[in-house]
Amino acid sequence: MSQIKGSSADQPTNAPLGALHDIRVLDLTQALAGPFCTSLLGDQGAQIIKVEPARGDMIRYAGPFAKDAKTHDFGNVFQNANRNKRSLVLDLKSAEGQEVLLRLVAQADVLVENFSSGVMERLGLDYERLSAINPKLVYTSIRGFGDKVGGESPYGHWPAFDIVAQAMGGLMSITGKNENSNVRVGSGVGDTVPGLYAAFGTMAALLEAKSSGRGQYVDVAMVDAVLAVSEVVVNTYDATGVSPQPMGNELRGFAPFNTVAVKDGEVALGAPHNPQWSKLCTIMGREELITDPRFDSDLKRWNNKTEVYEIVEAWTSQYTRAELTEILGGKVPLGPVLNAEAIFADPHFAARQMLCEVENPRTGRPARITGPAVKLGRTPASIRHRAPLLGEHSREVLLEAGLSDAEINRLVEVGATTINEEQVLIKESAVR
Incomplete structure (x- = not known):
């Protein structure tokens, strides 16, 4: 297994830069679909700044947790979906937090968010405003039923989770032993498949922006993404006029x-x-x-x-x-x-480096997460560091954005950001 040692700020000197090393991404996402999307970009070398509220991404507090974890605020799902990222705490409801985000947007190539429909508009941080500041910005959103950009859904304001996307995207209708046993696919494909499509759409928009000089809005609906990979649903109904039913492990037309x-x-x-x-x-x-x-x-x-x-x-x-x-x-x-x-234990996954070790700061020992599935021959993907602690890089990112120490301290005073010094203690204890 490949092993990444040290804190999330430590990068091995021999780590490959990655194909996207010059791409800067603002990650305003939570849960799984959005973080999974940006983790794919991060694996390929993109610089990911994870912007979190003071409470942190909700998925930080979701299990499973290591048996010997000292606290339950750094779950394995969060670790896996947020590797190769730096954490900046910003209160986007405050004028000060919004001002900082606008400064970051001016320097970014991509912004990804998966808020409910209308949230960014209410914050005054909608695509129109952000693209006026940075015309080259690629703005990607992932919502249960998409945004008006790609077609305004009658369910546009409905909240959604993985199970809703699997149900309404058709996947559950063909999964199970028979027509009376519709079941959800065991992993969160209602999140990860939209994340894959969002990463693809983001890359397509970035490529086009290199020639046009203009970014654009990338709109992904979770239910659309699930339908797109549920090919049996559309193909069968179009050909026969009959809705396909679950067939267990079989595939219609194929035997054995x-x-x-x-x-x-x-x-x-x-x-x-x-x-x-x-x-x-x-x-x-x-x-x-x-x-x-x-x-x-x-x-x-x-x-x-x-x-x-x-x-x-x-x-x-x-x-x-x-x-x-x-x-x-x-x-x-x-x-x-x-x-x-x-x-x-299987040699295939070891040979393909599909299980990587990273530091778990809550146990002091390695945790294993999935490695990059896409292998590039000349600019390979890599997991350079573990997922960040909440606010671990707030000061670092703000200094890079051009803020002074005095300005950063003022942001802390008004509650617009949080500086997490815990990682400093981890580093110091590691030296002893």
């Missing part, structure tokens, strides 16, 4: 494409097209099935899927997961269902 039984559980197997089906039949010693008129096309195998699975499982159930993986691995698409313990 499911989990199949083995001696000690099940494995995922996909051999729905003629090349894979022929290879599977040969390995099973059932070459006659290749030309069998019941199974000699993709459509026929789907139409006769009950018989297909009976034949395949009669063979796979003779073996354990390990044995079947040895027989089919690298030949026919197959994979054991890995739980977290197995993933942490």
